[in-house]
Amino acid sequence: MHRIISSKSSRRVLLTSATAFVLVGTTLARARTLSGGLPWDVGTATPPVVVRPGPWMFFSADEAAVIEAAVDRLIPPDSRGPGGKDAGCAVFIDRQLAGPYGRAEGLYTRPPFMPGAATQGYQLSDSPAARYRTGLRALADYVKSNFAGKSFSGLAPGDQDTVLKGLESGSIVLKDIKSGEFFALLLANTQEGFFADPIYGGNRDMASWKLIGFPGARYDYRDWVERHNEAYPLPPVSIMGRSDWTVRE
């Protein structure tokens, strides 16, 4: 017998995967009193929200074209497997920016905002979503004025690499955003998308896990711990399974 005083349903229903349990300034979560036994109710788990295919949710078409071109230079397609674009890295970043990560939910966002030392961490007020908006606008302006009116996605791969290297080193100066910081954010998010579970829209068909030999959400390696120097034989599996586990129509 257990009893839960006060609302118990609101948290489970409203809480989604990456959402902070307490969103500052909101009262989605409810305080509760637990007594008399472990609380557990059927159907109250908090599974991740699986990214669905479909139109861009954060990027404009022009922005998306730049991101798709950039992620394919950061992780180029080759004989080992697909690049960032075909692996879905741009989709991953789009969905992340449209969600709680993009909005900087749960972070400390109170003023004053002052410049700090590098050891003190990021101190500006803009969310990741805002940093992409600003960075992509500034990048578009830079490419337009330095490459005869072209857009980043219209550049030859070698020129794209030159621009990306200029951002990385800070030798290209962007308006309203530090180019090195913007590049670091783009690279980090691209690699997150490439290596995260496919449920988030990147790492399509577990391309990156096949590339390096990571078996994914395999859960039980008890039989293999002491089989030293032997390659693990099973292919990777995602939280949502594998495509060959599904009956094809």
Next chain:
Amino acid sequence: MARKLPAKDVVIIGLGWTGSILAYELAKTGLNVVAIERGPWRDTATDFPPAYAQDELRYAVRLDLFLRPGQQTLTFRNNASQTAMPIRSFSGFLPGNGVGGAGIHWNGQTWRFLPTDFQLRSHLEQRYGKDALPADMTIQDWPVSYDELEPYYDRFEKLCGTSGKAGNIRGQKQAGGNPFEGWRSSEYPTPPLKQGLGAMLFAEAARKTGHSPFPQPASNLSEAYVNPLGVKLGQCTYCGFCERFGCGNYAKASPQTCVLPALLRFPNFSAQTESEVTKINLDSTGKRATGVTYVDTSGEEWEQPADIVLMCAFSFFNVQLMLLSGIGKPYDPQTGQGVVGRNYAYQTTSSVSVILKDKILNPFIATGAHGMIIDDYNGDNFDHTGLGFVGGGYMGFGQTGARPIQTRPVPNGTPKWGAEWKKATAETYQRACSLATHASSYSYKDCYLDLDPTYKDRFGRPLLRMTFDFHDNELKMSAFLTDRLADIAKAMDPVEIVASPRKGPYDSTIYQTTHNTGGTVMGTDPVTSVLNRYCQSWDVHNVFVPGGASVFPQNHGYNPTDTVGALAYWTADAIRERYLKSPGPLV
């Protein structure tokens, strides 16, 4: 105006390891106990079941189970000449939140401190002379000895079912265990975990170079185990998702898997979640606490009267709450006077990355705390004469799972992106490993915690301010330890090694550990400690900080949880056997 609730015998602030142990021990005696937890209720089936526990992005990168800085954070600066800035997103260390606290997402490394660690200052002064210690180093002896604490270490390890091999049972050396450890009253509750190739290669190289490797003590269990509370834990499956994750398999010791099922059966215990204590209330004399005030998620303020107040929050937040409640004299780094916030310390870690040739390491087959370790360079296990530093740490192979967003080794000099990076990433993953040192962080006059003058939390209370940097003693120690580790790595027949000793300044954006210690130090003298030897406030006798890492006078070369758990049991016994019979100062 706070609404007043019916009085309880005991109010516990925070329901992690120490809160759940104290709640169980005191509810068992029949006392009415309420625990108030700022985070949510969490359980395996709901929050991290095997169906989706292995989600690196959600848990390890977006930090789903951790404290949100928007709810509570602190400010940081390296030294008093800087302006402290708020930690807007946690990355350098990751405080827990919610029922279970950091006990949910720890790695399970379960180490005892060395007997000499408990007499640190007197031992070092006796062996090396008073002049051997830097003038601004504020280390001090613990007010308890290893011998006194041994039965409590034993109890916590039996609660967890810790897997390992003893090196010293009642003074008898045991083959295969840690030859440097303090005596144990019994063998570990469960045998050591199995080891992968990387750990065995390290152990072989360590033996070849004259060291004594042994399996790391782990609370990720090698076999199913029923603990003394009657709660059953499962066998670890080596899935490689411990650190930053909840265990979907009931195989990692946590309040959820070890205490809560038994605790919640007591009709005289209740937990109030998603409710944050804002203040400990004192009576007009200031020498007795009357209870706490907390705020629930609707913003409603409640007063919970109680005869005993137990501060069981994560270390920082015990310090903050004490300062905000006016308990104990705040520390002043100028004069060295005052105690609350004094002796903040951390951990000094470093690494040696190793790339082998023609090896298949399967680095994803892992637990949070398996691996082979040497303790030859910890504490005062080696002669420091002429080395120019004191302290030390353990080192070895303890890779916790090569989850690929965060673990993708490449040879030194590889570009960070592009075709070369992709090729190197693919070719290196299976044959690279990281060795680590995990060493002490002694306390100093200028490393401390106080209240920030500018930044406020969501209730308008000042944030805690951390002022911390590494000192020469620790940097020299890290250089020495990392060199020793690199020597062993060279004996592993590597293609490449890269040694990365710890360098200053301390960078709050680079994850090192969440072993943040001190600020409400326990000691024998109220001039240099906040708590007496029973973790009882010198100033307010019905307030205890039962063993959280904020009570450590300095930090030693081991992970803190075993000592935290032992001190929790130590305090529970003192309250049960002494304080309840005669409420008042125990010293």
